Amino acid sequence: MTGPTVRIAQLSDLHFGRHLPAVAEALLDSLREVAPTMIAICGDLTQRARAGEFRAARDFLDRLPAPALVVPGNHDLPGWRLWSRFTRPWRRWRRHIGTDPHGAVTCTADGVLAVGVNTARQWGLHPDWSRGRINTRQLAGILAEFDRAGPTDLRVVIAHHPFLLTPAGLRRGLVGRSGLALRRLHRRADLLLGGHIHLAYSDVVDGMVVAQSGTAISDRLKGEPNSYNVIDIVGDELTVETRHFDGTAFTATTRHRYRRQDRHDWQVG
Ligand SMILES: [Fe+2]
Ligand SMILES: [Fe+2]
Incomplete structure (x- = not known):
């Protein structure tokens, strides 16, 4: 089957507070040139969830050249400020970013329906609270949104914690309940985006x-250097191109191709 042409710019882990201003300007230049259909921002906008960091993130979001769907990461929670972490964990997120961290946020653009979910958690039954989780309510919310998609729309899930790890990242852990999520999303979603x-x-x-x-x-x-992904979907082909920062600008370095076998069913190649 053939769908429309879509271009998604995928960014993550901006970490305002530990950001490099020249790289941020180069990224905005690159995004204007790339002219995406939409921009997916996969969490960790700040380093320590400070008000000044959120203000800097807000200024950056306001300069983006396309509609953006933004989800939080673990760094967007008050780290060891435990009183804030447990009593008002998302107060600054709500004030500065403006989305409900518990709701499914959607972005519909021409040919794409993207749903963002918050996988960051205030605490967990393990010592590493940087880990995240997706729950059954969130999965049901994603699928309900996908039911509204057009027949050829690309269905995208945007999260912070990963659905896939390479050996270099194994100790960080997959998003909690990733197995259940993959089973529920199988043949319902096309593309899962993450950071962390x-x-x-x-x-x-x-x-x-x-x-x-x-x-x-x-x-x-x-x-590896700073980077972001440009994801192109043209008909039954999807390309993930990574653009790394070379000291001056973001340039394309690696490109991976995928092919649609059937609706919501992709293979390498
Ligand atoms: Fe991060
Ligand atoms: Fe993170």
């Missing part, structure tokens, strides 16, 4: 393309 690991990669999992983007503009590098 600060590494860029993509592959097919259970017939869905999973794409991870690196840290777009922060100095919290994990062995």
Whole structure:
């Protein structure tokens, strides 16, 4: 089957507070040139959820050249300010970013229906509270939104925590309940976008393309330069192109191709 042409710019882990201003300007230049249909921002907008960091993030969002769908990451919670973390964890997010962190946020553009979910959690039954989770209510919300999609619309899930890890990121952990999520989303979703690991990669999992983007503009590098992804869907082909920062500008470095076998069923190639 053939669908419309869609271009998604995928950014994550901006970490305002640890951001590099020159890289942020280069990213905005690159996004204007790329002219995406929509921009997916996969969480960790701030470093410590400080008000000044959220204000800087807000200023950046206001300069984006396309509609953006933004979800929180674990760094957008008050870290060890435990009183705030438990009593009003998303107060600054709501004030500065303006979306409901608990609701499914959607972005409909020509040929795409994207749903964002908040996988960051205030606490967990493990010592690493940076880990995230997706729950059955969120999965039901995603599927309800997808029921509203047009027959050829690309269906996209935008989260912070990953649905796929490479060996370099194994200790960080998949999003909690990822197995259940993959089963529910199988043949219902086309593309799962995430961040958190600060590494860029993509592959097919259970017939869905999973794409991870690196840290777009922060100095919290994990062995590779700042990057973001440009995802093109033209007919039955989907391309994930990673653009790395080369010291001056974001330039295309790697490109992975995927092909639709059937509705919401993709393979490498
Ligand atoms: Fe991050
Ligand atoms: Fe994170």
